[in-house]
Amino acid sequence: MLKQKITLKHIAKELDVSISTVSKALKNSEEISRDTKEKIQAFAKLYNYKPNNIAISLKNKRTKNIGVIIPDIVHHFFTTVIRGIENYANAKGYNVIVCLSDESFDKEVINMEMLANGSIDGFIMSLSAGTEKKKDFNHLKEVTEQGIPMVLFDRVTSEINCDKVLIDDIQGAYVATKKLLDEGRRKIALLTTEDFFSVSMNRNKGYRKALKDFGLEVNPDLVLKLPFMDIDEAKIEEFLNQIEPDAILSVNEIFGIYGMRVVQRKGLNVPKDISIIGFTDGLLAKHANPSITSVAQHGELMGETAAKMLIEKVESENEEETYRTEILQPTLIERESTLNQV
Amino acid sequence: MLKQKITLKHIAKELDVSISTVSKALKNSEEISRDTKEKIQAFAKLYNYKPNNIAISLKNKRTKNIGVIIPDIVHHFFTTVIRGIENYANAKGYNVIVCLSDESFDKEVINMEMLANGSIDGFIMSLSAGTEKKKDFNHLKEVTEQGIPMVLFDRVTSEINCDKVLIDDIQGAYVATKKLLDEGRRKIALLTTEDFFSVSMNRNKGYRKALKDFGLEVNPDLVLKLPFMDIDEAKIEEFLNQIEPDAILSVNEIFGIYGMRVVQRKGLNVPKDISIIGFTDGLLAKHANPSITSVAQHGELMGETAAKMLIEKVESENEEETYRTEILQPTLIERESTLNQV
DNA sequence: TATCAACACGAAACCGTTTTCGTCTTTTTT
DNA sequence: AAAAAAGACGAAAACGGTTTCGTGTTGATA
Numbered sequence: 001m002l003k004q005k006i007t008l009k010h011i012a013k014e015l016d017v018s019i020s021t022v023s024k025a026l027k028n029s030e031e032i033s034r035d036t037k038e039k040i041q042a043f044a045k046l047y048n049y050k051p052n053n054i055a056i057s058l059k060n061k062r063t064k065n066i067g068v069i070i071p072d073i074v075h076h077f078f079t080t081v082i083r084g085i086e087n088y089a090n091a092k093g094y095n096v097i098v099c100l101s102d103e104s105f106d107k108e109v110i111n112m113e114m115l116a117n118g119s120i121d122g123f124i125m126s127l128s129a130g131t132e133k134k135k136d137f138n139h140l141k142e143v144t145e146q147g148i149p150m151v152l153f154d155r156v157t158s159e160i161n162c163d164k165v166l167i168d169d170i171q172g173a174y175v176a177t178k179k180l181l182d183e184g185r186r187k188i189a190l191l192t193t194e195d196f197f198s199v200s201m202n203r204n205k206g207y208r209k210a211l212k213d214f215g216l217e218v219n220p221d222l223v224l225k226l227p228f229m230d231i232d233e234a235k236i237e238e239f240l241n242q243i244e245p246d247a248i249l250s251v252n253e254i255f256g257i258y259g260m261r262v263v264q265r266k267g268l269n270v271p272k273d274i275s276i277i278g279f280t281d282g283l284l285a286k287h288a289n290p291s292i293t294s295v296a297q298h299g300e301l302m303g304e305t306a307a308k309m310l311i312e313k314v315e316s317e318n319e320e321e322t323y324r325t326e327i328l329q330p331t332l333i334e335r336e337s338t339l340n341q342v
Numbered sequence: 343m344l345k346q347k348i349t350l351k352h353i354a355k356e357l358d359v360s361i362s363t364v365s366k367a368l369k370n371s372e373e374i375s376r377d378t379k380e381k382i383q384a385f386a387k388l389y390n391y392k393p394n395n396i397a398i399s400l401k402n403k404r405t406k407n408i409g410v411i412i413p414d415i416v417h418h419f420f421t422t423v424i425r426g427i428e429n430y431a432n433a434k435g436y437n438v439i440v441c442l443s444d445e446s447f448d449k450e451v452i453n454m455e456m457l458a459n460g461s462i463d464g465f466i467m468s469l470s471a472g473t474e475k476k477k478d479f480n481h482l483k484e485v486t487e488q489g490i491p492m493v494l495f496d497r498v499t500s501e502i503n504c505d506k507v508l509i510d511d512i513q514g515a516y517v518a519t520k521k522l523l524d525e526g527r528r529k530i531a532l533l534t535t536e537d538f539f540s541v542s543m544n545r546n547k548g549y550r551k552a553l554k555d556f557g558l559e560v561n562p563d564l565v566l567k568l569p570f571m572d573i574d575e576a577k578i579e580e581f582l583n584q585i586e587p588d589a590i591l592s593v594n595e596i597f598g599i600y601g602m603r604v605v606q607r608k609g610l611n612v613p614k615d616i617s618i619i620g621f622t623d624g625l626l627a628k629h630a631n632p633s634i635t636s637v638a639q640h641g642e643l644m645g646e647t648a649a650k651m652l653i654e655k656v657e658s659e660n661e662e663e664t665y666r667t668e669i670l671q672p673t674l675i676e677r678e679s680t681l682n683q684v
Numbered sequence: 685t686a687t688c689a690a691c692a693c694g695a696a697a698c699c700g701t702t703t704t705c706g707t708c709t710t711t712t713t714t
Numbered sequence: 715a716a717a718a719a720a721g722a723c724g725a726a727a728a729c730g731g732t733t734t735c736g737t738g739t740t741g742a743t744a
Contacts, residue, residue, distance in 0.1 A: 366702090709723100
């Protein structure tokens with residue numbers, strides 16, 4: 001019953017030729033006579049011969065695998081990035097090995113070490129919260145020093161020299177804030193995470209820049225910094241009750257959802273009484289009621305871009321150390337949670 | 343700059359011993375003298391030696407990789423399953439290679455063939471829509487006949503002999519329908535997919551069974567079959583306008599969301615005028631307004647269970663062909679879209 | 685007919701490990 | 715002191731391929 005995988009050796013023995021002849025015949029080498037080639041190819045086809053990937057990897061020192069390490073997979077954004085990576089990588093004949101760091105520094109290190117010992121040709125990753133907090137990038141440094149190509153996306157660090165893909169978070173927040181200001185909103189609350197996230201910092205910058213450009217003071221009381229896990233709805237409610245904003249900008253999708261729920265419970269109408277804009281154009285924003293205007297991060301494009309950059313590096317012979325940083329432009333998707341200006 | 347990965351050969355040459363000695367010393371073999379072992383181990387540590395996974399895989403015919411093929415990754419359910427698989431697999435020292443079939447038969451076949459040639463020790467998968475529609479399972483058959491362990495989850499087929507994990511879909515739909523009946527609802531619409539999904543069929547069965555047990559006729563006009571992609575909201579609206587149900591049961595999350603939006607637009611109050619229950623307890627159901635009562639499928643547990651079954655098979659020496667089917671019990675998560683009976 | 689390509693194929697090294705089976709020393713036993 | 719038994723290490727095969735470099739046959743050339 002158990003049809004064992006067939007190898008070159010089996011074919012060679014069966015047809016009474018050498019292993020090298022079989023190998024060459026299957027690659028249609030000119031060295032081998034027409035007759036022999038046909039015989040071998042027919043036999044191989046009959047028994048559905050497929051070369052063993054592992055053996056080829058060992059020989060070529062190329063695995064055709066790319067390692068992806070992300071903080072979490074239940075976030076819609078990361079999920080779309082993976083899809084983009086998969087798209088591009090599969091088309092180029094690569095497999096994608098996904099590992100989750102669970103936002104933990106330790107898991108990130110363990111996973112990297114696991115993959116770095118020959119399992120993959122290169123990394124695509126986004127830093128875990130733990131890593132961003134600890135600011136320890138030695139595991140990344142080691143890997144890049146070994147000559148393993150790496151592309152960082154979204155949550156990146158300037159301490160590592162490698163290719164990067166990010167969206168222009170400052171610009172995204174700027175455009176979103178400007179949209180709210182243009183609507184006539186003046187008291188714009190910002191729901192953000194703790195400071196160590198590079199991404200949140202930039203969105204905060206964009207928010208402040210827009211206010212300044214508009215000639216408004218930046219009021220720190222309008223900014224609420226929340227831990228990124230275990231969201232405390234009561235805290236949001238207290239904050240919003242106290243400052244009574246006429247608009248909310250959230251640095252992610254979920255804070256925006258919570259914010260909307262709170263103000264709706266207070267009897268406010270979105271967007272008549274208060275406008276809401278979130279980051280990350282995910283399913284929640286799209287299907288909320290009202291649907292939430294969002295800054296789209298184009299995760300799929302990000303994934304494709306990252307995969308493209310990585311595979312180019314992997315397949316390029318030259319060892320020149322030039323690194324690119326690709327900055328994607330975010331898009332404001334206008335929905336029902338903001339006033340329509342048309 | 344480029345610190346080349348160090349191998350046994352390097353160590354052997356540097357310390358003027360044989361490769362075998364180095365290998366044994368690093369495994370703390372009794373064969374090697376204390377002095378030599380210490381010297382070698384110190385050297386290996388200093389240069390951060392890590393054995394090459396590929397070489398070990400080739401030697402052992404074990405990759406410590408498990409291949410996961412799922413139809414889509416942006417579905418929250420699959421995402422939670424992956425998380426469960428990752429959890430368990432990583433703890434056991436396995437990597438997870440994720441491939442997406444994109445609901446396509448062809449991509450499923452290609453991905454399986456790619457992985458089946460030595461890259462992985464076993465498969466965990468859920469059938470693509472294309473495969474369920476086509477009812478062609480030869481690629482699965484080939485893989486299992488080669489002795490590669492496989493676990494099917496959620497979207498399974500009885501045509502393949504292997505381990506399976508699923509939830510009791512009949513029971514899930516039964517409980518949900520019963521809940522609606524107990525509320526006094528009598529005109530329960532069912533939003534479902536086309537027939538070829540094993541999962542939807544079972545949910546349909548549970549729905550009918552509950553009605554019958556309650557002494558009600560099953561009215562086929564109350565059932566709307568929708569294509570699973572490119573949801574046509576107008577069709578849902580027309581359907582609901584026509585039959586004017588007092589409850590909606592949806593076989594997934596998204597149809598429920600659309601259903602709710604349609605009835606809310608008509609001015610109906612959920613749950614006062616109409617109750618809604620969906621399948622798959624995802625973020626959309628949780629954060630909808632009102633939040634939607636759902637049949638939880640426990641994706642993470644499903645993933646863990648599948649990984650556990652697979653790894654047990656992979657690591658068991660005996661070749662006995664006994665296959666288990668693990669049936670998980672769904673849970674009804676009551677939320678705001680149904681009447682509270684307390 | 686001796687020489688030389690061209691042809692068709694095989695031997696062997698190699699990728700980085702693991703592991704079995706020698707083999708050479710040294711120590712213990714009788 | 716000779717024989718046996720440890721002790722410590724190396725050679726080599728194996729995993730499944732690829733590839734370089736022979737080498738033995740042909741057939742053509744001089």
